[in-house]
Each structure stands twice: as C-alpha cells, then as structure tokens.
Amino acid sequence: MANKPNIPKGTRDFGPVEMAKRNYIFDTIKSVYALYGFQQIETPAMETLHTLMGKYGEEGDQLLFKVLNSGDYLKKISDDELAERNTLKLQTKLCEKGLRYDLTVPFARYVVMHRDELQLPFKRYQIQPVWRADRPQKGRYREFYQCDADVVGSDSLLNEVELMEIVDTVFTKFGVRVQIKINNRKILTGIAEVMGEKDKIVDITVAIDKLDKIGLDNVNEELRNDGIPEEAIEKLQPIIKLEGTNDEKLDVISKVLNESAIGLKGVEETRFILNELKKVGLNNEIQLDLTLARGLNYYTGAIFEVKALDTPMGSITGGGRYDNLTGIFGMPGLSGVGISFGADRIYDVLNALDLYPKETIxxxxxxxxxxxxxxxxxxxxxxxxxxxxxxxxxxxxxxxxxxxxxxxxxxxxxxxxxxxxxxxxxxxxxxxxxxxxxxxxxxxxxxxxxxxxx
Amino acid sequence: MANKPNIPKGTRDFGPVEMAKRNYIFDTIKSVYALYGFQQIETPAMETLHTLMGKYGEEGDQLLFKVLNSGDYLKKISDDELAERNTLKLQTKLCEKGLRYDLTVPFARYVVMHRDELQLPFKRYQIQPVWRADRPQKGRYREFYQCDADVVGSDSLLNEVELMEIVDTVFTKFGVRVQIKINNRKILTGIAEVMGEKDKIVDITVAIDKLDKIGLDNVNEELRNDGIPEEAIEKLQPIIKLEGTNDEKLDVISKVLNESAIGLKGVEETRFILNELKKVGLNNEIQLDLTLARGLNYYTGAIFEVKALDTPMGSITGGGRYDNLTGIFGMPGLSGVGISFGADRIYDVLNALDLYPKETIxxxxxxxxxxxxxxxxxxxxxxxxxxxxxxxxxxxxxxxxxxxxxxxxxxxxxxxxxxxxxxxxxxxxxxxxxxxxxxxxxxxxxxxxxxxxx
The missing domain is CATH 3.40.50.800 (Anticodon-binding domain)
Structure with a gap:
C-alpha cells in the first residue's frame, strides 16, 4: 500500500511562500487590468479536440494532452483499426477532449459562442493554467499559468497605447526596470516588399529575429541559405543596423519603405502609438526594434516584447495585434490586440532582484x-x-x-x-x-x- | 473550417459578471482562512494514477478523467492485450496520469512529499477546480471548484472550534443565515455498540442519515432490510428522535452510551467544542444532530455540515476530523480536521437571496x-x-x-x-x-x- 508518491514530470506543487509570491504577482496584474476596464473570464480546463486541434501546427497537436473518453472508449474502434496501431489516427477516437494549450484559442471559442451576449469592444483578461506535453527542462513546465488581456472588436490604436501603459504600470508596481520593444508586422511586410522578396517574409523575419542571439553575419548567412539574393540582403542592411531615437528610425524607415503602402501604414501606426505614449510619459523606455518578429504568422499589426533590464531573462511579456482571431471558428473580421505576462519568469525576476514586498509574504x-x-x-x-x-x-x-x-x-x-x-x-x-x-x-x-x- | 464551437458537457464558461461574483466568494473565504493563519497551496491539475486510483472506491476510479500518455501510447500493450479489449485493464497502460478528483488526496500526497519542509501543525487552504466524469445534471458539473481548509498534525479540539468560527464568520460576511450541524463519528460508533450491532455501523448511519429525506418509518424499514434486529432498532428510537437543546441532547446521549467508552469520548469532544463556541458567541446557530453522518468511512471524530436557512439548497459546507489522511501514502498517524465550502452552491444561494454587494460586481x-x-x-x-x-x-x-x-x-x-x-x-x-x-x-x-x- 505504501507507495512513495510523486507528481507528473514537468508539474509543480506551490507551497505557502511560493503561493504568496505568485498571488502578489497575479493580484498586481489583475488590479492593473481592472484599472483599465478589463474584465476577468474563465474557461474550462478541457476543451473539445475539435476546438484545439489544428490551431497550433502539427507539433502543437502532438503536445496537446488528450483526455481518454469515459466508459467504453474502444467502442468506436474496430478490431482492424486497433490491430493497425496507428496512434495518430486512434487518438481522436480514444479521446474527444484535451487540456487547453493556451488562453487564446479558448478565448476565440468563447467570443464566438457568446457573441450575442458580448458588447464590443470586449476587454477581457484571463489568468489560468495551460498544459503542454513539452519535454520539461529548466524554466519550462508542462503546467504553467498564462495571464492574458485582449481587446477584440476595436481597430483603434488607443488599445495598443493602453496595453503599453498597462505593461509600464505593472512593472513600475513590481519595481522592475524594463525595456519595452515595439515593432509592426506591416513594417516587416514592407521590408520584404522593398527587398523584392514578399513571399519570403517568414524566412526573412525568422532570420532577423535572431540578430540578438547569433549576430549580423550569421543572420545574413541564414538569409543566403534561405535563397535570398545578395542584392536583397544588401537592401536589408541599413534597416537591420538602424540606430538612433525612435523618431530617427521612423524617419529613415519611412524613406526606405516609400514604395510600400503597407510598410508606410505600419510606420504611421507605430508613430501614432509612440507619440501618444510620449504624452502619457511612461516610466520605462519603449524602443522601436525592427528586428522584433514574435510569432509572425499570427500578428498583423503592432508587436511588443518586454525584457527586464537588471537581470538576464528572456522575454517576460509580449503581445500584438491580430486581425482574425475568431475566423477559425467561422466568425471572420474581428480584430484584436493583446498582451500576455509571463508569470513564471516574472516570479524568477522578482526573486533574483529580491523585490517581493515583505508584507505580501x-x-x-x-x-x-x-x-x-x-x-x-x-x-x-x-x-x-x-x-x-x-x-x-x-x-x-x-x-x-x-x-x-x-x-x-x-x-x-x-x-x-x-x-x-x-x-x-x-x-x-x-x-x-x-x-x-x-x-x-x-x-x-x-x-x-x-x-x-x- | 467553420465548425460551430462548443465546450465539453458538464463544463462551463464564466463570463465577467459570474467571475466577479465568484471572486467575491473566493476572496471572502480566502481572507477569513488567512485571518485564522491558514496558508494557501496549489497542486497540479494532473496527478499520477498511482496517487489517484483506489482512493475513491470503485465508482470513483471510473469517474476519474484519465490523460492519454504522450508519444506512442500503445508501446506497452501487446497485440493480444489490444485484441482482448479489456478497457479497465488497458486504461492504466494507456494512461499514467489523471485529473484531480478532489483536493484531499492531492493534499495528503503533498504532505507526504513535503514532510521534511513542513512545520506541524500545518494549516493549509486550497481553492482549485476538480474534475469528475459524473453524469452532468442540474447543479452537478464535471469541472467545479473546491475550497478546502485543513489542519494536520494536531489532535487539539481547538482546531474544530476554529473551523466552526471560520464557517460562522464567512457566512456572516456573506449575509447568509445558516444552521451549522455537528455530530461525532465516535458517538455514531457508540450508538452502534449499544445497539449490539457494531459491525453494521455503516448500514445504520447510512440509514439514519436519510431521516430528513425519507422520514422515520422509512429509515426503520431500511434498517430492517439491512438485517438489523427489531430490538436494536427499538434501542435506536430515543436517539433518533432526540430533541431539545444541545446540552439536553448530550445529557441524554451520555446516559444511553454509558457502556460505550468510544461513545462517551465522542460526547466529551462534542461538549468541549460546543462549550468553547458558546464562549465565542457565534452569529449562527450550531445544533447537535445525531443523524448527521457524512462520508462516514473517512471521518473519525467531529463531523459538520452547514445549510442555508432562507433558501432551499443542500449542504453548502461540510467537514470533519479524520485520523489517517496520509496512511495511504505510507505516513501513518497524522490526524487532521478540515472543512470545504461548496462554492457553486454558495453562488446559487447568494444569487437567490440577492446578496452580492453592488461594489463587488x-x-x-x-x-x-x-x-x-x-x-x-x-x-x-x-x-x-x-x-x-x-x-x-x-x-x-x-x-x-x-x-x-x-x-x-x-x-x-x-x-x-x-x-x-x-x-x-x-x-x-x-x-x-x-x-x-x-x-x-x-x-x-x-x-x-x-x-x-x-
């Protein structure tokens, strides 16, 4: 009877002190979200596999935790199918449900299901765990919380401005100095256009997104390997090496993108957002970074990313605008913009910098x-x-x-x-x-x- | 592509207004738990099936949601085993993990795993969803929250007193008038002893627990069907019909249980708890109810149950003392006592009585x-x-x-x-x-x- 108990790999228990610290993080984020008029929702841990499959690419489908049907789960499977042992085919017959993989797809499903009750723009936040059957490693878990806020049903750039204010306010409350980076997918599209390589936008942005990690020479090498011609790479150089203030960068890039309507639209959007934020006066620096690409296929407008200044840690918050969140569920044309705080990394940052207020713990x-x-x-x-x-x-x-x-x-x-x-x-x-x-x-x-x- | 999305049966989305109300409930309960020195913990949604199986009876094992192993989940299953189609046997080979069914078993597992870090008595609370593959019906969901507080590692009856104070404080804050019922498993054992039917304690208590619902005649009939002799049933009558103040009831029952050491111990414990609570002065009535039995096999001392007075609704809170929480995981001798607020029912009660403070929503x-x-x-x-x-x-x-x-x-x-x-x-x-x-x-x-x- 006395089996030594343990927990599934990649999962964690949170003891009283960890919980107090986590609650401090969540409560701070919640209070700022609420200050800006965002309302909390929760969705079930399990979603149907119909809802989940095909939304995260082939790898994502593999990483979904699937829940075995109750009762006679072999009912719908013939002896021949069983003998075939095709695990990919069998899994959707064994399982109808899976654990949520992120908060975005459930949110899109929520918006479509509740479209008649919702008053647009709908400003929602959601703080719940998600599950991924990833190989566990340092800082990567199979169960972790996401803290998302999104506005759907409004094209106004004031939403982008507010989300940046939220980021600034949250990290000011935490006492963490951060750098906010901003870019715009339309600018990236414009760059690909003027390079004459519109079709290669994914390859181009994947490559330049690595600039920080691998350096310029390697980025160019990767572009060459992707089949980008030398003259196109040449055109990219002034952009990728662009330095100066945000306004200086915008001036240069708007000249470079002179021929690209979409590129100029991206410049204009970015200029508006940065200009409004200048009036507000953020506590933290916001920097235009033309190499920032983040989950490119998903975003269609502004893209943001936040890094802590005083301790090495990857991106601790990110987000952007997307134009077709609910299209996958048959409700096209709904634009949205959102951010997601990385609670686990923020937890580590506050620990590293010893920033938890004594009374919270x-x-x-x-x-x-x-x-x-x-x-x-x-x-x-x-x-x-x-x-x-x-x-x-x-x-x-x-x-x-x-x-x-x-x-x-x-x-x-x-x-x-x-x-x-x-x-x-x-x-x-x-x-x-x-x-x-x-x-x-x-x-x-x-x-x-x-x-x-x- | 445009499939109409839905959610698994028995699960729910919580929109902004429901969430605000639920947060009000959880925040109120949390603040009172904290006021009494309870600390929050969280455990993973998934536990190993080793941890979960065999803890909730055969029916419970069936109602566990099991999570399909990642990768080649058929690996450990031979062709012959597959062809046999024994779903019970196969499921533990297909799945190593399941979703938590309650908060008690994960808590026991937590205590055993973290025994070296814990300072006893350990006062923890935990507010998380649990999952059961029950047939969904009105008020019964496949995903619902539990809000448990337990003290382990202390035999003192002051813990029982505090838990009753917590119940009283929480419902006072909600503005809900409740009746708290208390009983003691030792008294029930004593009753079975003096009836000369010690072995039939489960049958006896299951029957008298139904008194409210089916009435005295049917309770007696059920006892007869269970093979309890007429003279034993006769002996039970004065106990089951007992009326008067708590003190009067305790006086009568201590005479009836005169020959039962364990029964008298139960009377003494109950007297102490009620006496201390009298000094505290609860806002709500606490009543000794000898027919209260609740999950008998589990509890070993005091048992509590709370009902709302002004709206019909089953038990909205319950709990009791158990003596061997962690024995199943090879750590015997740890006594504990706990309560659990039924958040979904409390939600309905506050709605029915229109008790949500305007500012909370x-x-x-x-x-x-x-x-x-x-x-x-x-x-x-x-x-x-x-x-x-x-x-x-x-x-x-x-x-x-x-x-x-x-x-x-x-x-x-x-x-x-x-x-x-x-x-x-x-x-x-x-x-x-x-x-x-x-x-x-x-x-x-x-x-x-x-x-x-x-």
Whole structure:
C-alpha cells in the first residue's frame, strides 16, 4: 500500500511562500487590468479536440494532452483499426477532449459562442493554467499559468497605447526596470516588399529575429541559405543596423519603405502609438526594434516584447495585434490586440532582484503560545478580538514544548508572538515578543491589538 | 473550417459578471482562512494514477478523467492485450496520469512529499477546480471548484472550534443565515455498540442519515432490510428522535452510551467544542444532530455540515476530523480536521437571496465617451489622472455613434460616464452623467476625480 508518491514530470506543487509570491504577482496584474476596464473570464480546463486541434501546427497537436473518453472508449474502434496501431489516427477516437494549450484559442471559442451576449469592444483578461506535453527542462513546465488581456472588436490604436501603459504600470508596481520593444508586422511586410522578396517574409523575419542571439553575419548567412539574393540582403542592411531615437528610425524607415503602402501604414501606426505614449510619459523606455518578429504568422499589426533590464531573462511579456482571431471558428473580421505576462519568469525576476514586498509574504501576524488549558482560556478572547481587528492571528492548538511553538513561529515567519503565563495572567497583561528584533514588552490586550492593527 | 464551437458537457464558461461574483466568494473565504493563519497551496491539475486510483472506491476510479500518455501510447500493450479489449485493464497502460478528483488526496500526497519542509501543525487552504466524469445534471458539473481548509498534525479540539468560527464568520460576511450541524463519528460508533450491532455501523448511519429525506418509518424499514434486529432498532428510537437543546441532547446521549467508552469520548469532544463556541458567541446557530453522518468511512471524530436557512439548497459546507489522511501514502498517524465550502452552491444561494454587494460586481467605474480625435486628446490626460487616483476608467477606443457607446456603458453596468464636446472643452470642464439617476453636471477634472475617488 505504501507507495512513495510523486507528481507528473514537468508539474509543480506551490507551497505557502511560493503561493504568496505568485498571488502578489497575479493580484498586481489583475488590479492593473481592472484599472483599465478589463474584465476577468474563465474557461474550462478541457476543451473539445475539435476546438484545439489544428490551431497550433502539427507539433502543437502532438503536445496537446488528450483526455481518454469515459466508459467504453474502444467502442468506436474496430478490431482492424486497433490491430493497425496507428496512434495518430486512434487518438481522436480514444479521446474527444484535451487540456487547453493556451488562453487564446479558448478565448476565440468563447467570443464566438457568446457573441450575442458580448458588447464590443470586449476587454477581457484571463489568468489560468495551460498544459503542454513539452519535454520539461529548466524554466519550462508542462503546467504553467498564462495571464492574458485582449481587446477584440476595436481597430483603434488607443488599445495598443493602453496595453503599453498597462505593461509600464505593472512593472513600475513590481519595481522592475524594463525595456519595452515595439515593432509592426506591416513594417516587416514592407521590408520584404522593398527587398523584392514578399513571399519570403517568414524566412526573412525568422532570420532577423535572431540578430540578438547569433549576430549580423550569421543572420545574413541564414538569409543566403534561405535563397535570398545578395542584392536583397544588401537592401536589408541599413534597416537591420538602424540606430538612433525612435523618431530617427521612423524617419529613415519611412524613406526606405516609400514604395510600400503597407510598410508606410505600419510606420504611421507605430508613430501614432509612440507619440501618444510620449504624452502619457511612461516610466520605462519603449524602443522601436525592427528586428522584433514574435510569432509572425499570427500578428498583423503592432508587436511588443518586454525584457527586464537588471537581470538576464528572456522575454517576460509580449503581445500584438491580430486581425482574425475568431475566423477559425467561422466568425471572420474581428480584430484584436493583446498582451500576455509571463508569470513564471516574472516570479524568477522578482526573486533574483529580491523585490517581493515583505508584507505580501507575511501570513500570520501574531501567534499566541499555548501553555495549557487555563492559559489558553485566558488568551482566546484576545485571539478573537485581534481577528476582529483584522490581525491574522493564531493560537497554537497544542500545549507542547515552548521551543516547538517558537520554531513554528520562525518557520512561518510570524513577526509577533504573544505569551501569557502565570505572571501575565495575574497582571492582566501579555508579553509581546517582536520576532525580528527580539524585543519584549508587557502590555494590555488593547495595547497589543492597537500596536499590530494596520 | 467553420465548425460551430462548443465546450465539453458538464463544463462551463464564466463570463465577467459570474467571475466577479465568484471572486467575491473566493476572496471572502480566502481572507477569513488567512485571518485564522491558514496558508494557501496549489497542486497540479494532473496527478499520477498511482496517487489517484483506489482512493475513491470503485465508482470513483471510473469517474476519474484519465490523460492519454504522450508519444506512442500503445508501446506497452501487446497485440493480444489490444485484441482482448479489456478497457479497465488497458486504461492504466494507456494512461499514467489523471485529473484531480478532489483536493484531499492531492493534499495528503503533498504532505507526504513535503514532510521534511513542513512545520506541524500545518494549516493549509486550497481553492482549485476538480474534475469528475459524473453524469452532468442540474447543479452537478464535471469541472467545479473546491475550497478546502485543513489542519494536520494536531489532535487539539481547538482546531474544530476554529473551523466552526471560520464557517460562522464567512457566512456572516456573506449575509447568509445558516444552521451549522455537528455530530461525532465516535458517538455514531457508540450508538452502534449499544445497539449490539457494531459491525453494521455503516448500514445504520447510512440509514439514519436519510431521516430528513425519507422520514422515520422509512429509515426503520431500511434498517430492517439491512438485517438489523427489531430490538436494536427499538434501542435506536430515543436517539433518533432526540430533541431539545444541545446540552439536553448530550445529557441524554451520555446516559444511553454509558457502556460505550468510544461513545462517551465522542460526547466529551462534542461538549468541549460546543462549550468553547458558546464562549465565542457565534452569529449562527450550531445544533447537535445525531443523524448527521457524512462520508462516514473517512471521518473519525467531529463531523459538520452547514445549510442555508432562507433558501432551499443542500449542504453548502461540510467537514470533519479524520485520523489517517496520509496512511495511504505510507505516513501513518497524522490526524487532521478540515472543512470545504461548496462554492457553486454558495453562488446559487447568494444569487437567490440577492446578496452580492453592488461594489463587488462593478468593474469599470467611469467611461469617457469618444467624440473624435480632438476630444479624445482633451480627455486622455484626465483618463490617466483618474486611473492614478485608483478609479477604474475606460476611454471608449473608437469614435462611433454615441448610442453605441452608451449601450456599452449600460451593458457593462458602468455607473458614471464623462462627456467632453466642444462646449465642455471651451469651458475646460466635463459633463459627468450618473447612469443610475440620470443626473448630469458640468464639473472640472479635479472635481470629477474627487467625486469618484473612494
């Protein structure tokens, strides 16, 4: 019977301290989303495979966790089909449901299913776990949370502006200095056009997206390998090496893209967004980065990415505009723009920079030591008064050794301990010990509560 | 491509209003748990089938959602085994993981896995969805949240007292009048003993647990059908019909159980708990109900159940003490006591009684109408000031028809709308419309913000 329990690989338990930190992250993001009028929704963990399959490419389909049908799951499968052992074909007969792989496809499904109830623009946020049967490795899990906000049903660039304000506000609240990078898919399309390689836009952007990692020479080499002619690569060089302020870059690029209508549209959009943000006055720098490409096939307008400045970590937030979120479910023409905070990486950044406010990870504020039945009776009314005053309070339930109880207070990082033995009871008072400084004082119940009440 | 999307049966989407209400419920429960020193943990949605199977009886095993192994899931299955089509046998070869069925078994698994890090007593709460492949029906879902709090590693009855205080505090905060019922598994054992039918304790308690639903005559009939002799049933009558105050009931039952050591222990425990609660002074009535049995095989001491008084609804909260939570995972002797709030039913109760505080379901507080580019430029700085003051504010992103924008405000229940056309701009002011009363006034940005700031 006694099997040593464990959890599926790539999954995690979150203990009390981790949870307090995660809640701080989620609560901060939630409060900022709400400040901008975003409303929370939740969708089921399981979606039908109809909804999920074919939305994430062939690899994504493989990485979906599929849920075995209940009852006689072999019912629809003939003996011949079974004997064939074609796992790809069989899986959709064994399973009708899968675990959600991201929050975007369920959101698109939600919008289409609830189209008649929704008032557009619909500003929703969603914070839920997703599951991917990826090979687990450092920082990559099979279950992790996504924190997405999207506006659908509005083409206005004010939405892009607001999302950048949200990013800036959230990281300002966290105390993390970040660099926000922005680009526009239309500019990338324009670049491919003026290079005369419109069809190769995917190859081009995949290559230049790697500039940071592999350097310019290797990017050019990759372009050559993709069959891009030398003169086209030559045309790309001033763009890829472009430096200066955002305005300077926009001026140069608008000249380069002079012949491309879509490219100029991208420049104009970017100029509007950056201009509005200048008026707002962000705390963090926003930089136009023409090599930023992110999930290109999906986005159709602005693209954003956020990196922490003071600790090495990949992208910690990203997003962009897409023009056809719900088309896959038969509802075309709905434009949207969204961002997604990478909670797990933000968690690591706040840990690395030691930025968790102390009060967010303080659980219990006050522990009453249990010296026995009589002493407990003396303490309990004050325990209740403290709780009524909003102080998170515990009475140690068992009258075990003092040392064990003090260890408990230390392990839980409880900042104050109240003791009442014979002396205190006779004096009608309590000894209050500050666990941080070690200081003790003899005070009345009222004083004790007033001192701890926030 | 255009398939009409839907969601798996028995699952639900939660839209913005439902989410706001659910968050109000969860946040209230969380804050009270924290006030009593409980700390939150989370466990993965998937557990190994080793962890889950055999913990919920044969029926429970059937109701577990099992997750198909990734890759070649037929690898470990021979052609002969496949041809046999034994779904029960095959499922554990096709699947290594399942979705969690409740929060108790994952918690037990957590305690055993993290035993070296935990400081006992461990007071944890956990609010997460669970999944059961039950036949969906009104009020029964295949995905639903549980909100559990447990203390493990302490035998003290002060824990039971605190849990009842938590129940009382939570429902007081909700404004729901409830009746808390309490019983003790030891009393039930004692009753079976004095009836001379110790072995039949399960049958006896299953029968008397139905008293409310089927009435005394049918309970007795069921006992007869279970093979309980007439004289034993006779002995049960005074107990099952027992009325009066808790103290009166305890006096009678302690005489009846005079010969049963375990029964008397149960009486003593119950007396202590009720006595302490009398000193605390609950807002809601707590009643000793000897017919309360709840999941008998699991509990070993106190048992609780809560019902709403002002609307018909089954049990909305329940719990009790168990003595061997972690024994199944090879860590015997750890006693615990816990409660579980039924979030879905509480949601229905608060809806039926119309008890959601208005402010909890108000998202955006202030909407600025978009009359065009110039007007928007005039509004945006004030939009930002309002947000800085903590007012949840939206600028309508598109300059579409006024009627559409007002519909948006109404659909989202936004209580205030700010308008700035030519007149307002010339006057350097805003028209603020109270959407509840319809009243309008012309005020400055500063006045507007001060008026809405909480």
């Amino acid at each position: 303080t659980g219990t504020q006050l522990l009453f030591i249990n010296f026995g039945e009589k002493e407990t009776e003396y303490c309990l009314p004050v325990v209740n008064q403290a709780r009524k005053a909003g102080i998170r309070t515990e009475m140690f339930p068992d009258s075990c050794k003092m040392k064990k109880q003090m260890n408990y207070a230390n392990a839980k990082n409880i900042p104050f301990v109240a003791l009442a033995g014979e002396n205190e009871i006779n004096a009608g008072k309590f000894t209050l010990k500050d666990m941080t400084t070690g200081e003790q004082c003899l005070i009345s119940a009222e004083e004790l509560i007033n001192r701890l009440k926030s | 108000t998202g955006t507080q202030l909407l600025f109408i978009n009359f065009g580019e110039k007007e928007t430029e005039y509004c945006l700085p004030v939009v930002n000031q309002a947000r800085k003051a903590g007012i949840r504010t939206e600028m309508f992103p598109d300059s579409c028809k006024m009627k559409k924008q007002m519909n948006y405000a109404n659909a989202k229940n936004i209580p205030f709308v700010a308008l700035a056309g030519e007149n307002e701009i010339n006057a350097g002011k805003f028209t603020l419309k109270d959407m509840t009363t319809g009243e309008q006034c012309l005020i400055s940005a500063e006045e507007l913000i001060n008026r809405l700031k909480s």
